Amino acid sequence: MSRIFSLKFFLPGVFICGLLGLGFWQLSRYEEVSVIQKQFQATLNRPPTEFETLKTYTDFQPVIVRGEYLHYFEISLLAKTHQGRAGVVILTPLKLANGQIIAINRGWTPSPKGIQKPRGPVEVKGVLRNYLKDTGWFTPPNSKGAWHTMNYADLKSFWRHDLLPVYIAVDAPQDGLYPHLLTNLGKNDPQKHIHYALTWFALALALTIMTFFFLRKS
Missing domain, CATH: 1.10.287 (Helix Hairpins)
Known part of the structure; x- marks a missing residue:
């Protein structure tokens, strides 16, 4: 019993x-x-800093960086949504004057065919972000034909350049793009x-x- x-x-x-x-x-x-959120608000309220002058990298720090986009290495991160619509996030390496490159999260678009590809020297304003270490159990691995995550090791291997350990998320995209969700973490309500x-x-x-x-x- x-x-x-x-x-x-x-x-x-x-x-x-x-x-x-x-x-x-x-x-x-x-x-x-x-x-x-506190870290985001504290750093986002600061004026943007010239990226080349930074000695340490702080997550969400506003920066300005100059260089040239390497559009032939551009990547579309698949299966990303924005306001309920399916699309992709455009990730483009930016080559700096010293030869290093930094990944630029240029934003979200329903189709990569409709975006512009600026040529020559450009000035990019955005916030510094650290690469995520955990991509999730159910996320497929990246390949040359299908990219799903911003994995630092995969990007460095694919771009074959001196890739910096942080990337920049453009919070006010142009060229037919919209802000990506990752740049708006500070607007999330912890409640x-x-x-x-x-x-x-x-x-x-x-x-x-x-x-x-x-x-x-x-």
Whole structure:
């Protein structure tokens, strides 16, 4: 009898622990997004700095950089959405005067065929971003014909140049492009993660109550 009781309690207990785990994970996400938002706002309010004068790279720091786009190495990151529309993000290497290159996230477009390709010296204004180390379990690997993530090692191998360890996201794109989601992290509301956490905790509480009455009835 006690064994049957234990089995009846085991499965609900697993689900309750899982729901609580999701709730605490959302609380940790709230802390992460809050830190990112504060960092974003603190750096974005600064005037842009000449990129060549930087000695250290700070995430979200506004910068100005000059060079020439290498359009023959341009990459379209697939399956990216903007305001509910499917499209691609244009990633173009910019060659600096010292021969190094830096990746420029030029923004989102529904089709790469409709964008302009500036030639000759250009001036780019945007924010510095660090490359993401974790691309997700379900993200396909990059290949020459299909790019899905901004993986630093893949880009450096493909472009075969001295690639800098940061990239620039253009926050006010031109040439037929729109801002990419990654440049708007500071506009994310961390409070939504509190709402998600409360939802998971409420489900855990409801399941706990249901389990209590079920076992009591049994």
